[in-house]
Amino acid sequence: DSGVTQTPKHLITATGQRVTLRCSPRSGDLSVYWYQQSLDQGLQFLIQYYNGEERAKGNILERFSAQQFPDLHSELNLSSLELGDSALYFCASSPRGASTDTQYFGPGTRLTVL
């Protein structure tokens, strides 16, 4: 158990809908990362937050947005969902958000868009 929690575990929805994925980092970790893992694209970095502020952005679509709240939990919002958004979405946390940090991954949310 990494100490990172993600909810929900599974999500099934239809194209065009909007969903929110939630992540609680390990106690004491200030940085949160979001990743998307699909069969054809591998593990893609989406976005990183540090202490409530966006720190780095990856291949995140405009239809996706994220935020980190004062209690350090984070939410990833996916809107106008398409079939291709079906994937595993992972959240990870680290103490300082530095590249030398170990990232601790949550169990993931499996999103299926029908």
Added chain:
Amino acid sequence: SQQGEEDPQALSIQEGENATMNCSYKTSINNLQWYRQNSGRGLVHLILIRSNEREKHSGRLRVTLDTSKKSSSLLITASRAADTASYFCATAFYNTDKLIFGTGTRLQVFP
């Protein structure tokens, strides 16, 4: 595109054998990390090697880094069935804190 590319994509060995996975990357890095992922689960950190290090050990794991060739290798010695998983390298671009994961090697260890 992915910063790191692992080779081979898939590897099957018998218990007790050694497994070697390679990672190549394209630009200068601060450090390189290896992670393991059991099927459908979250990734677990294995080891970090900094750009000024050439070799690092952790238990049955040995990681090497050759910055002149922009490549790293992960050696798992005396493999066990429980080592069956996907292994990813992750590189941090020079002067950034962003980790970019490679495509992964799927290791299958048969008992």
